[in-house]
Amino acid sequence: MFYSSLLFLLHNEVWKGTAILRLRDLSRHVLTGQEDYMHEFLNDVITQVTTNVFKVNIFPSEKNLKKETESIISKSFPDIYKSINSRHHLSLFKKIKTKLLKKLREMRGGIVSRIKSVIFEIFGESQLPRIDFQFSLAEINSWKSDQRVKDAYCKLFEWKLQKKLSLKPGDGELKAEETTEEESEK
Structure with a gap:
């Protein structure tokens, strides 16, 4: 139930500003594209969270990641944010936590690689x-x-x-x- 309402709201966010689709078409898009919409939503949240957090701290705490995840959802997807409670926020965070940490490791690795290249270039x-x-x-x-x-x-x-x-x-x-x-x- 949570994911279908989340997908429905996400679908509305994606199509905001376009012509109103008939209910039958809207239902078909949500039902047939659930995984696509959920995957796109999660990737967008992960990208925004890691980008924002990394600017401040390359080793953020879990608390900072949770807070930023909630902030991103509330700002970028206000309809979704309003429709889910704290238990759903926690569930969503648990779902993306591993991907957040992996992306942060990749970002740190990129910095280390550039630093190494510059050091060897200079010296x-x-x-x-x-x-x-x-x-x-x-x-x-x-x-x-x-x-x-x-x-x-x-x-x-x-x-x-x-x-x-x-x-x-x-x-x-x-x-x-x-x-x-x-x-x-x-």
Whole structure:
């Protein structure tokens, strides 16, 4: 019952602003296209939630995901939002939670891949030892401990601090003060 009323309302959202379909045609569209409409609705919600949440926090809590999911449904699909209660919201969230987390992992992976490309582009592969995402934790720690990696990391952030560039987007300009090596190791 929940899904048919949800699909009916979703169908109305999709067709809003067009000519009113006869009841028989509307019923046929809903009944024959249930999975298509539900799949489209869920994908739209997942895309909007992950995009909005990722801008704020790349590791959001479950609470943040639930809150954003509810917010997206209320703003983008107000008729659906009004027709379902909190139990249905929870059920819907459980249905998409795995897909939300998978999409967030993919987005983080994309960022890591771009960062890796830029680092090797800036410092050159000859200056840094090779690293692979298939490495074990011990191999990754060994790579991080390599003096060439440490030097490149320091060089990157020293340059940013000298230029007073922000370390995070949206922070504006940094007000950095000179520190001694002892102070920075504390």
